[in-house]
Amino acid sequence: MNNKVYHKIENSSIEDVLERARQYRSLLQPEMAISICLDIFAVDNNNQDALVIYILALTDQLSQSESKVHRNKITDSIKKLNSEFLRHYYSGIFLERQARSLLKHSMSRSFAYDGFIEAIAEFEIAEKMAPEHCADPILRYNSCLRTIKKENLQPRQEFDELY
Template sequence: MSMQHFETQEGEFQLKPLSREGIQAALSKAEKYRLLNDPSMAESICLDILKIDPDNKDAAIVLLLALTDQFGNPGVHQAVKQAKELANGFKDDYNRLYYSGIIHERQGTNALNSGNPGSHFDAYEWYTEAMKYYEKSEAIQPQGNDDAILRWNTCTRIIAKHKLGPRPKDDFIPILE
């Protein structure tokens, strides 16, 4: 296994690998750091887990969620790209669709909170796109798993609460002389 090296002003450092026996405890810590609103720490822990166990679905999910927690921060485009790559990498259709919905929903929340001109139209588009993913995942959800319904309902309530709607059509036709 190759080590990843990092250059700093003080010299070079390399990451230390986790033990396989420590994966479950590390995953628990990553979940706790997400709950403590420290998504970059959760992200780092999940990257360590996935370095040792690349097929660890739980670590991939926590990593995806930690990335979406960072959507309002600088560098959001890289976090979105990484989250989409993770979602597209899920082997089962339900998780691929459901977590794609999460990504779109979080982008809607980011747009809604940005306060940028026209961002309420962007938020509406992100939320409705998320709802399409949730509907698709609902159709194939595991028995007793209503997560997609809960997320769809949340998007519906946010749209209603903030009176979000589609972007108006631009009917402007320039007069040519």
């Protein structure tokens, strides 16, 4: 098995393959979407559509407790986006999804609060740069704020020193 090599897709099939990656994400199979994106990168290493799907599929795994998520892969991929707006927007999505995954653990709720606040800051920046009629950063910002309120999240409290 060690001598097997990956087969390359044709450049002309990228659009169809991208659609398959989107379908696998919607079927909650992020690992398959990630694999497809890697196949696209093998023939077009700067494909921005594949990069967005790859980032989203990696962040989809944050909600799967059994999944091992490589946060550096996510942040490194975000840096490759050509648009400053998209870099801020997807940084916000990464931070938001990371915060949502922390909500599942009672000891991590204050860290979730911090994550939502960081995501909100990224969405505020993205909102200022958004293309006309693009409400996505606003929707994400509002969702983060509503989650903070609904979950009654609070910032971490410094423990008083005992004298």
